[in-house]
């Protein structure tokens with residue numbers, strides 16, 4: 619029987635979603651929670667029945683019973699907190715993005731190597747129903763050769779906490795970029811990017827970024843190219859995360875309206891110019907089978923789960939936590955520690971996804987020049 623690990627969860631805004639998943643994971647012994655908003659920490663403790671609470675980040679770092687820390691704190695804190703967790707000799711999972719500077723990614727990479735502990739970037743898009751389906755099709759040869767990839771993430775950040783104000787769109791490009799890297803089977807080595815549009819002066823101040831929208835072209839080491847577009851401010855667009863994988867046999871297209879994905883299949887024929895294309899609207903399955911029984915229910919929205927048939931739960935239109943991804947992320951992080959192996963989204967993959975965005979913004983700030991993406 620494998621040993622159980624103890625985890626501390628830091629930041630209970632979005633992070634709150636993960637508390638019950640750790641609590642119910644069979645390989646987790648104790649889960650402790652902490653938010654600088656202590657009222658929130660106590661409310662959460664009551665709601666989830668998690669009795670172990672912390673009063674400070676330092677208390678977690680000094681607690682010898684804690685094996686791993688999951689950070690879900692504001693973006694500007696990721697770099698410093700991740701480095702401190704790793705230097706304290708604990709495994710670290712952190713929400714996206716990994717950091718917001720090249721130096722930040724480098725520091726985390728070095729801290730992970732030096733500590734010998736696991737770092738995992740908790741990128742939700744790499745465990746959505748959509749991504750897992752497309753990846754399965756690719757692995758089974760159903761897409762043929764990937765010819766091009768395209769990703770997008772549109773979100774309006776007005777009225778969000780102050781650290782978001784004016785954030786360069788590609789600093790948080792990970793949801794648009796990650797599926798492209800994951801499906802490419804390669805790493806992004808170069809980027810050109812344009813910033814577009816104008817936004818009010820006040821939004822330029824915090825990060826010196828004038829652009830509400832950034833659109834980038836990426837070159838992969840294996841020669842593939844991909845495009846990603848990201849908007850954050852003053853752009854009338856409904857929230858959307860989507861990606862398309864254009865293959866030589868089939869294309870997987872997650873529609874820009876956020877609707878069900880479409881598969882386009884090329885039908886070779888000789889009677890007309892051009893091959894025909896057959897469209898199929900997909901009914902996505904819920905690939906919960908790899909998860910322990912006790913956390914499968916977190917792949918769908920609470921209340922919609924049908925234990926006798928999780929597939930049916932999905933059909934009720936449930937989005938789950940970011941399309942079912944949350945329990946997969948927790949499971950991968952926890953199992954990587956228990957099995958003493960690297961996590962799927964380690965500092966190399968997480969670093970490439972994050973750095974591609976950081977370098978894209980650098981390109982946009984320099985008129986669309988070509989920027990090499992470093993490998994640490």
Ligand SMILES: NC(=O)c1ccc[n+]([C@@H]2O[C@H](COP(=O)([O-])OP(=O)(O)OC[C@H]3O[C@@H](n4cnc5c(N)ncnc54)[C@H](O)[C@@H]3O)[C@@H](O)[C@H]2O)c1
Pocket residue numbers: 628629630631632633652653654655658675690691692693695713714715740741742779940
């Ligand atoms: N799909 C995704 O992967 C996804 C989705 C949403 C948010 N996020 C990421 O999650 C993070 C948090 O997002 P959010 O919407 O909850 O942000 P938020 O700013 O609304 O909430 C952050 C929470 O962390 C707490 N906090 C702040 N500093 C802290 C500290 N030093 N120690 C402990 N707690 C602290 C705050 O009190 C608050 O409860 C962000 O980095 C964001 O990028 C990722």
